[in-house]
Amino acid sequence: MQVSGGDLQRLRQLNSLSSIRALRDARAPLTLTELSAQTGLSRASVGDVVTDLHQRGWIAEVEPAPGTMGRPAKRYRFRADAGHVLGIDIGVHKVLAVVTDLARRIVASGRVAVDRHTPRAERLEAVWRAVDAALVAAGLTAGDVWGVTAGSTGVVNREGLVTRVEDLPDWPGVDLAGHLGQRLPCPITIENDSKLAALAEQRLGVAEGVQDLVYLHVGRRPGAALILNGHLHHGFSGATGEVGLMEITGWRTMADLLKDSPAAEGAPPEEAARLVFGAARAGDREAMAAVDAYARQLALGTAAMVLTLDPELVILGGGFSRSADILLPALQRALEPHCLRVPSIRPSALGEECVALGGACLALDHVDEHFFSPEGTLAGPAAPQRVG
Amino acid sequence: MQVSGGDLQRLRQLNSLSSIRALRDARAPLTLTELSAQTGLSRASVGDVVTDLHQRGWIAEVEPAPGTMGRPAKRYRFRADAGHVLGIDIGVHKVLAVVTDLARRIVASGRVAVDRHTPRAERLEAVWRAVDAALVAAGLTAGDVWGVTAGSTGVVNREGLVTRVEDLPDWPGVDLAGHLGQRLPCPITIENDSKLAALAEQRLGVAEGVQDLVYLHVGRRPGAALILNGHLHHGFSGATGEVGLMEITGWRTMADLLKDSPAAEGAPPEEAARLVFGAARAGDREAMAAVDAYARQLALGTAAMVLTLDPELVILGGGFSRSADILLPALQRALEPHCLRVPSIRPSALGEECVALGGACLALDHVDEHFFSPEGTLAGPAAPQRVG
Numbered sequence: 077m078q079v080s081g082g083d084l085q086r087l088r089q090l091n092s093l094s095s096i097r098a099l100r101d102a103r104a105p106l107t108l109t110e111l112s113a114q115t116g117l118s119r120a121s122v123g124d125v126v127t128d129l130h131q132r133g134w135i136a137e138v139e140p141a142p143g144t145m146g147r148p149a150k151r152y153r154f155r156a157d158a159g160h161v162l163g164i165d166i167g168v169h170k171v172l173a174v175v176t177d178l179a180r181r182i183v184a185s186g187r188v189a190v191d192r193h194t195p196r197a198e199r200l201e202a203v204w205r206a207v208d209a210a211l212v213a214a215g216l217t218a219g220d221v222w223g224v225t226a227g228s229t230g231v232v233n234r235e236g237l238v239t240r241v242e243d244l245p246d247w248p249g250v251d252l253a254g255h256l257g258q259r260l261p262c263p264i265t266i267e268n269d270s271k272l273a274a275l276a277e278q279r280l281g282v283a284e285g286v287q288d289l290v291y292l293h294v295g296r297r298p299g300a301a302l303i304l305n306g307h308l309h310h311g312f313s314g315a316t317g318e319v320g321l322m323e324i325t326g327w328r329t330m331a332d333l334l335k336d337s338p339a340a341e342g343a344p345p346e347e348a349a350r351l352v353f354g355a356a357r358a359g360d361r362e363a364m365a366a367v368d369a370y371a372r373q374l375a376l377g378t379a380a381m382v383l384t385l386d387p388e389l390v391i392l393g394g395g396f397s398r399s400a401d402i403l404l405p406a407l408q409r410a411l412e413p414h415c416l417r418v419p420s421i422r423p424s425a426l427g428e429e430c431v432a433l434g435g436a437c438l439a440l441d442h443v444d445e446h447f448f449s450p451e452g453t454l455a456g457p458a459a460p461q462r463v464g
Numbered sequence: 465m466q467v468s469g470g471d472l473q474r475l476r477q478l479n480s481l482s483s484i485r486a487l488r489d490a491r492a493p494l495t496l497t498e499l500s501a502q503t504g505l506s507r508a509s510v511g512d513v514v515t516d517l518h519q520r521g522w523i524a525e526v527e528p529a530p531g532t533m534g535r536p537a538k539r540y541r542f543r544a545d546a547g548h549v550l551g552i553d554i555g556v557h558k559v560l561a562v563v564t565d566l567a568r569r570i571v572a573s574g575r576v577a578v579d580r581h582t583p584r585a586e587r588l589e590a591v592w593r594a595v596d597a598a599l600v601a602a603g604l605t606a607g608d609v610w611g612v613t614a615g616s617t618g619v620v621n622r623e624g625l626v627t628r629v630e631d632l633p634d635w636p637g638v639d640l641a642g643h644l645g646q647r648l649p650c651p652i653t654i655e656n657d658s659k660l661a662a663l664a665e666q667r668l669g670v671a672e673g674v675q676d677l678v679y680l681h682v683g684r685r686p687g688a689a690l691i692l693n694g695h696l697h698h699g700f701s702g703a704t705g706e707v708g709l710m711e712i713t714g715w716r717t718m719a720d721l722l723k724d725s726p727a728a729e730g731a732p733p734e735e736a737a738r739l740v741f742g743a744a745r746a747g748d749r750e751a752m753a754a755v756d757a758y759a760r761q762l763a764l765g766t767a768a769m770v771l772t773l774d775p776e777l778v779i780l781g782g783g784f785s786r787s788a789d790i791l792l793p794a795l796q797r798a799l800e801p802h803c804l805r806v807p808s809i810r811p812s813a814l815g816e817e818c819v820a821l822g823g824a825c826l827a828l829d830h831v832d833e834h835f836f837s838p839e840g841t842l843a844g845p846a847a848p849q850r851v852g
Contacts, residue, residue: 315774
């Protein structure tokens with residue numbers, strides 16, 4: 077068989093990719109022999125590839141453990157600190173930016189409080205303050221960032237425009253990618269916040285390895301996001317998980333069932349639910365009835381999604397998930413009469429950082445596509461410090 | 465760079481795969497120069513690969529057009545007739561088996577009538593008669609078949625067992641793969657019939673190239689199937705598209721709205737809908753009202769799926785889709801008040817063969833995975849005439 081220069085280059089790229097993936101996914105540094113076994117490449121090919129990846133800054137040599145006798149084989153690890161991404165949560169009440177390394181570890185974050193009355197320009201300014209704080213804390217500059225994903229409240233279409241928001245009247249139409257692009261010279265993605273929370277739970281939280289799940293954002297404004305076949309489901313226009321807009325689900329008014337309970341009398345709206353869940357926890361019958369009525373409405377929209385999609389798991393996320401000890405069993409009971417099989421239901425594990433962390437996960441997916449796929453470039457991280 | 469024997473074999477396999485895919489997907493036979501341009505492989509590599517694929521029976525040389533002057537370059541085509549698969553529709557009223565070639569063309573079919581009272585053993589016997597008829601008509605034997613997918617009415621779990629059927633009391637638990645495996649020595653897949661119909665429409669029918677769609681099976685027993693992100697959605701236990709089981713959708717009883725219309729008075733149940741749609745088409749007000757009432761119920765379950773999934777397209781399939789001229793506009797009107805965006809709705813294009821054809825498409829996907837993926841074997845079709 078004849079081998080051309082182009083063929084050889086392609087082979088080299090494929091060998092580099094399988095080596096870098098094996099090192100990135102390994103739990104411990106690998107010797108050349110181990111790397112050869114894991115990739116199925118010859119010992120000689122692996123030697124060439126490792127020298128090249130080391131020179132280009134993708135991998136580092138690891139010092140032998142102290143006290144190791146004789147001349148131990150060299151070990152190599154993937155350099156997770158070779159690059160960083162930003163995940164940003166632009167919510168109604170806060171803007172949170174996190175910096176993670178290539179292994180999805182948060183190395184720094186910045187947070188700015190806002191509220192529902194913050195005008196668009198100020199909210200956008202708060203985004204910069206949170207990003208700057210996170211970068212300063214990480215010891216990085218904007219040019220060091222390889223990718224950014226920002227999550228926004230509301231429906232985000234496939235072009236990244238916010239098309240529909242219930243809480244922030246001046247937010248629809250905002251061009252977040254254009255705004256962030258003014259100072260961040262890297263690929264930028266905009267996504268709905270619940271979708272990013274779902275992604276984070278699937279990559280790092282309660283749903284690791286789950287292929288099909290429904291994420292319920294349960295709070296004063298309920299919503300849902302879907303992961304199907306292992307991937308975030310976007311639909312045709314980005315407006316997925318919106319079954320709660322159907323009148324018969326009662327989702328748009330069900331939070332009133334808690335607010336109007338005697339246990340919440342006189343409390344400000346943002347405190348009502350917590351008080352009712354607390355009273356139900358203490359055995360107050362009226363509060364327990366209010367929680368059950370709320371769970372029955374929540375179950376209508378949830379059952380429609382479960383019967384449609386047959387997911388393995390339902391995640392209870394959002395503010396009310398802090399009372400999952402009370403709400404989760406009530407939801408489970410309320411689903412029984414509707415479903416062929418009630419899926420496992422688990423409370424969200426990642427808490428307040430889940431949207432920003434989901435943003436970082438999505439930004440890292442794009443880094444992966446750019447560098448580590450057969451169509452990627454795999455240039456060195458050392459020289460051009462960014463993607464795209 | 466050093467190149468080992470294993471590396472070379474891997475490179476050769478990848479080159480063969482990209483060549484065979486290019487020839488398979490090309491609209492016309494290709495010269496070596498064209499193949500080199502399409503695959504990005506060197507002219508020398510393409511020459512080696514083509515000689516090898518030709519010897520192994522995957523491709524054929526095409527005669528130059530009569531009257532061609534001089535010595536024209538040789539042209540090659542993929543041999544779609546190198547292999548065949550079976551798609552089988554095991555329904556309540558019929559068993560239909562189709563044989564297709566590797567280009568999804570139906571080359572022969574066999575059909576046997578059954579009814580809802582046919583016992584399990586007789587229905588299974590009808591499967592053999594339909595399969596035998598299709599094979600005889602195609603001039604093939606069971607050993608020539610590379611893959612089989614059978615579609616059954618009812619819920620089919622991910623292990624291929626029929627777990628739930630409303631119409632055929634003795635059908636749940638039937639081991640179709642075991643039955644077919646007695647005489648068909650090739651990979652066998654069992655799938656829900658509506659799922660296969662949806663797949664056929666996406667591969668060959670009204671939904672070519674659509675990534676996200678909801679297929680409505682509209683008939684005396686309504687149902688639904690989903691294609692999401694380009695792939696059939698199975699869910700955790702195979703029971704997807706079952707939103708009609710929720711009482712509030714009214715799907716389980718909505719066909720009575722047609723049956724009880726005066727236009728259907730005295731007609732046998734299987735004729736009722738057709739008569740009412742016919743009367744509505746002729747302008748009968750009561751029949752039009754019955755169709756509208758039916759469409760409003762159909763819209764409830766459909767809207768729940770549309771708001772959850774935001775599909776590009778809804779396909780109106782099943783027996784009632786023959787009256788799509790009446791039913792489709794009624795469904796569209798009934799969806800308006802529920803949806804953010806009413807997706808495009810189209811009637812099914814493939815008619816009675818759609819389930820069997822979807823089965824052939826799925827069987828060909830498995831042939832593809834076996835032969836034409838980087839993990840495939842790509843042995844010759846000539847020697848071992850089957851997969852697996």
